[in-house]
Amino acid sequence: MLLPFPHHLAQAGPTSKNLEEGHTGGLPKAAKMGQGLPKAVTSVAVKRVGGTAFRVGFAEMNGWRPSMEDAHVIYAQDTWGFFGVFDGHGGDQCSGFIARRIHEELAQSGMPDDDEAVIALALRLDKEFLDSNQPSGSTGTFVIVKAPTTPGGNYHLRVGNIGDSRVLLGRADGSIYPGPGTDSGLTTDHKPDLPSERQRIERTGGNVQEVMGVARVNGDLAVSRAFGDAQHKTTGGPKPEDHPVCAAPELMEFECGPTDFLMLVCDGISEGSFPNEAVVRLAAEKLKAEGPVDPAQAAIAVCHEAIKCGSKDNLSCMVVLLGGGEVPGEGVEFVPGPFEAPENAAFRKAYAAMAEHAGMSLPQALEKRFRNCRSELAQADPNSEGAKELQAEMAQYGSGPSEDLPEGSSERIEWFNNWLESRNSTENAAGLGDGAEPDGGSGGLTRDQLWEMIQNNPRLRDMAESNGLGFERLLIHDREEPMRAVRVAKLEELKPAVEAHSALKWDDRLADACGCEGIVLRDDESDGTAQVRFPPPLGFKAWLPTSMLQEVTQPCKKVKACDIDQLKEAVQAHSALKWDDRLAKLSGEEGMVVQQDKEDATLQVRFPSVSLTAWLPESTLTYIESSEAAVAEEANEQGESS
Structure with a gap:
């Protein structure tokens, strides 16, 4: 994972361009401001x-x-x-x-x-x-x-x-x-x-x-x-x-x-x-x-x-x-809100991050929320809507922690930590469409199932990316034709087209997909629509007019880093880069190009084998061929074993 930048008053200096830990993230520009959570x-x-x-x-x-x-x-x-x-x-x-x-x-x-x-x-x-x-x-x-x-x-x-x-x-x-x-x-x-x-x-x-x-x-x-x-x-x-x-x-x-x-x-x-x-x-x-x-x-x-x-x-x-x-109350305080989407990874992450702003862990925050809910329920009209909402939230904890555990104690907080770990960690996608139908030639896996497996399995995801495969290049095993990658039209074009289509209905969440890329799961030539799956952070699929989808054909690129001596010399000589000893691990490693900066002739490359993403001079990298079928083969084997 990317190392988070410290919160506003943390003592940390600026980072250099050339090194970030773990996976890269970020939303496409067109979708960034509109993207949200299933619950606030x-x-x-x-x-x-x-x-x-x-x-x-x-x-x-x-x-x-x-x-x-x-x-x-x-x-x-x-x-x-x-x-x-x-x-x-x-x-x-x-x-x-x-x-x-x-x-x-x-x-x-x-x-x-x-x-x-x-x-x-x-x-x-x-x-x-x-x-x-x-x-x-x-x-x-x-x-x-x-x-x-x-x-x-x-x-x-x-x-x-x-x-x-x-x-x-x-x-x-x-x-x-x-x-x-x-x-x-x-x-x-x-x-x-x-x-x-x-x-x-x-x-x-x-x-x-x-x-x-x-x-x-x-x-x-x-x-x-x-x-x-x-x-x-x-x-x-x-x-x-x-x-x-x-x-x-x-x-x-x-x-x-x-x-x-x-x-x-x-x-x-x-x-x-x-x-x-x-x-x-x-x-x-x-x-x-x-x-x-x-x-x-x-x-x-x-x-x-x-x-x-x-x-x-x-x-x-x-x-x-x-x-x-004096100002009454705690100098730093966390007031926990409803924990309404525990299965959703993005919601859990955002909830935990807010708790960290006040110096609390997620289990500590949930323990406090549990206490607050119980206190509010004791004072609320049991037939009120507010009480029903609190009861529903409390129900997810089952019988809850033992009454013998003192409030705020480490043992009680550990109970909530164990409860979190017992929950299904797979993200609950927004789901504009229903489940996928079987799509022959995939060794028993549907396109959608294969996509879900790779997105939720770090080993498969790393394998795909280390072989130069973005989601747009992913092949279903034994298929001759790759899954089509498409980019959605602008909002001012998409919305009228959806509203004018007799088989479709506009959903405001579709605005987040405008300008974004996804993979076509299936086509319906009878009414000129296609079902498109969008990768996280959008994480949903939707039927759209085929006329509103532009095919994306640019392939991902796989590269190999040069030896450490040449790498270090080139990085130190580059005005925009700074040598970091962790870069030594990249010698001879293969990675996938994330983005390119033509102005200073550098590439940002992700190296899954050593969990690093780094900016490097293009002169230190050699482009190599990628193997696409290996990823689908691995996924199918895992699908059969499960």
């Missing part, structure tokens, strides 16, 4: 910070996305503070890197003096990330707050924005301060079709295209300012702010009173039908609740409400109260 992960990782000048509550929720890509900074000092939310896209590498580096810079150099210092810091950190050759990008919104020198005085706010996250200012009565930005916010969303942004993009060599109703930089990125996103920073210049996408923050200054409060939210909060005014009003209601004021509870409530309002994105909300004091 509504667990919340919470942070509370008190002090002499500020009280802060922060909540983050994974939601429907496959992984959490947001990061944040809370840097509260006696007389000033820096508060920021960083919303990653295409991975969490950029958001985590920028948040960590900002924290380090503030600790070393203190509060930036003016706008010029803030801009210089943002651009310098952006360059650091770009130089690290890591993928992904991140928006960022932040506010530098300076406390008054006299009691009861006003607070000075320096608000910065890069992208489409937002800073809001609320009043004690629950109203929103009418800011000059988007939807009465203090910040303006940097969208490509904003006239000033469009002019800057086109001036620097980029263009703005509308794709599926969304304005995008170069037809790709839906925000016009961001950290990272190196592919959109190749034209324009020479200044770093003179690229189609830039990391130069837009800055504004405000003053507010001590009874006001600040909110920083990622765009996931605003994605559904949840306007800024309603966000502030809900937070104010929670801040007025009986008992000690807890800004974290307000932040949690906002995340939950955003999910109810239709958000499909990651969710982050920070509430900053002006004025010092």
Whole structure:
């Protein structure tokens, strides 16, 4: 597996281009933003910070996305503070890197003096990330707050924005301060079709295209300012702010009173039908609740409400109260949500990742969730819908752990660990179609069964890829014709074609498949449709109009690495690469090309035999023939034995 990039404040430096551990992943560009889970992960990782000048509550929720890509900074000092939310896209590498580096810079150099210092810091950190050759990008919104020198005085706010996250200012009565930005916010969303942004993009060599109703930089990125996103920073210049996408923050200054409060939210909060005014009003209601004021509870409530309002994105909300004091509750807390899709590997992974953000393992999180469910059931009306849902969730644990095991004990947590291991680990695919029918000539295995076996068997998958076989090249044993690989048409073409077809019905999940590749399981010439199987992370199959499928014919390539002396010399001589001693294991090994960078003549190659994926100079690799039939033969043998 790929080593995860440390969460936002972890002490880790940038990684070099040339080495990643284990399997490569990632969604095709067209499907990335739309891909989701079978159930939303509504667990919340919470942070509370008190002090002499500020009280802060922060909540983050994974939601429907496959992984959490947001990061944040809370840097509260006696007389000033820096508060920021960083919303990653295409991975969490950029958001985590920028948040960590900002924290380090503030600790070393203190509060930036003016706008010029803030801009210089943002651009310098952006360059650091770009130089690290890591993928992904991140928006960022932040506010530098300076406390008054006299009691009861006003607070000075320096608000910065890069992208489409937002800073809001609320009043004690629950109203929103009418800011000059988007939807009465203090910040303006940097969208490509904003006239000033469009002019800057086109001036620097980029263009703005509308794709599926969304304005995008170069037809790709839906925000016009961001950290990272190196592919959109190749034209324009020479200044770093003179690229189609830039990391130069837009800055504004405000003053507010001590009874006001600040909110920083990622765009996931605003994605559904949840306007800024309603966000502030809900937070104010929670801040007025009986008992000690807890800004974290307000932040949690906002995340939950955003999910109810239709958000499909990651969710982050920070509430900053002006004025010092203690914040009630745990400094770091995990509030587990329903564990509703235990058989789904992606759901389990996302649930576990959110628990890790609060320093808990998945078994620990489930033990806490079990306790919470039992407590809520004891207080609920047994005939209510909420009670029925809790009862259904509790039923999956059978009789549960022994009452003799103390709550929170290691023995009790081990019970949940054993329960997890007993569950079927095979991913429960979304399943737009029914099971496959037998397809002759496969030694007893259907096409679909063979595909499922290879996807769920690491040994077979490695064997396929080490022989240069992507899913599009996979052969059914004894078949002369390979399975056809196809790419699905754009959404604006696919949806009308499906809706116009008498035998088909549109399903919103099909939008995730637009632009993606899959394998044709079978054709129905009578009505011009084909059943297509999409590999993980989509993991479903669907009937589509054959006219909406374009055949993909480019073969995978298998290569062999040169000897260690030649390999090391070539890597050390390459300006974009850095030698790592683990690369010595690649000497003479065979692997499959994952991607190519023609600009610097390098290839990213996966070597299953040693579980490494590495960027190498093309001159160190020799292309070799691949054996396709061996994979199907191995799969059929396993199918017969089982």
